[in-house]
Amino acid sequence: MAEDANPFESLQSQIDEAATHIDVADDVIERLKYPERVLETNLTVELDDGTLERFKAFRSQFNGDRGPYKGGIRYHPQVSRDEVKALSGWMTYKTAIVDIPLGGGKGGIVIDPDNYSESELERVTRTFATELRPLIGEDRDVPAPDVNTGQREMNWIKDTYETLENTTEPGVITGKNLASGGSEGRVEATGRSTVLAAREAFDYLDKDLEGATVAVQGYGNAGWIAAKLIDEMGATVVAASDSSGGIYNPDGFDPVAAKDHKNETGSIVGYEESEEEITNEDVLTMDVDLLIPAALENAIDADLAEAVEADVISEAANGPLTPAADEVLEGKDVFVIPDILANAGGVTVSYFEWVQNRDRFYWSEEKVNEELEGHIVNAFDALVETYEEHNLDNPRTAAYVVAIQRVANSFEESGSWP
């Protein structure tokens, strides 16, 4: 298992590294390294057997200089205050690199949803929504899905908020289903940007995506869609894993059938096209052209990075590399497309959902995907321009240079209170 780095410290070291390449004053950088505020709350919820259980929950509002705080809500036993703070910081620089008028936030509940019934999860979610009510709103803070949450939870939060506020405000949350005001293309958006960014990187590096081999770690929303779309672009997905283990076929397998198998059995392990069952570490260190980490933070530490053989990494997950791993991979000339760009499709289409909710006018899937592609290609071009102009060794630093500069500009141009 990879050694754990504190994700909040990882975020701060990424900011510090980028800060050495930009002309932003130290006191402004200091402001950009910490959340503006963090809600820590305890949700007391009645279980189906009538007993009460307490769940710790957080919402971090990192930065609102460029617009309302924006970012997902995660349900996971490892959710912690520092994790949520880091994730909200990454959201701030993510919305900046893709240049959408939003800030950064993130939330989470310390819970393993597999251990609770649907009605218990609904009560937990509605209790959290009640706690969040004074903080959120379409012009204040707009949550969305993340690990182990999806349309169902977003619909519950919207309904709770609208009921308590006695209003209609679908833009208070994104990632809803279509009937509740969701957007076409939101479910696929994170995986879509991961592969669009990979396509741009392959083009930049003069590498052929057609026939390229791909390994995907994590087969949830982000990972499986990335596998499906990269397969459609002509690449060959040879390995994938989820929390139960991995599958491998040197000739490639059908990502959709692998997902069907996971839906039926709970895991991709045992999928019939797999020639060999492999470990999660095998997936991360496989000799492939493209590696897509799509699970959780700290998947690759410095030791594992020594064994990584991929040429390009497109980070669907947030924070999958520790800073020490980043350094090792930089030394090995692995081109890492940073999370804040690679997985920014999710928040970009969330932004489109928010725009559509406010306009009460809905777009076709074709328009959503076309607009998304424009934002990702522009962000990649901005990264490359800065990468070359500053002669940087790490694309992540280039992305942060662009993003920090944009957030700092908004802050500085708003003037100051006496």
Ligand SMILES: NC(=O)C1=CN([C@@H]2O[C@H](COP(=O)(O)OP(=O)(O)OC[C@H]3O[C@@H](n4cnc5c(N)ncnc54)[C@H](O)[C@@H]3O)[C@@H](O)[C@H]2O)C=CC1
């Ligand atoms: N859902 C979204 O719109 C967005 C998600 N992300 C990031 O993508 C990553 C994955 O999120 P989702 O796909 O939404 O979550 P999900 O809950 O749909 O899927 C997570 C997947 O990771 C697997 N997993 C967990 N631990 C693992 C391990 N140690 N080894 C291998 N697989 C493991 C799970 O089995 C599951 O297949 C997270 O870092 C999340 O923050 C980023 C941007 C947007």
Ligand SMILES: O=C(O)CCC(=O)C(=O)O
């Ligand atoms: O769709 C959103 O607003 C945020 C998605 C998210 O949590 C992320 O990009 O990490």
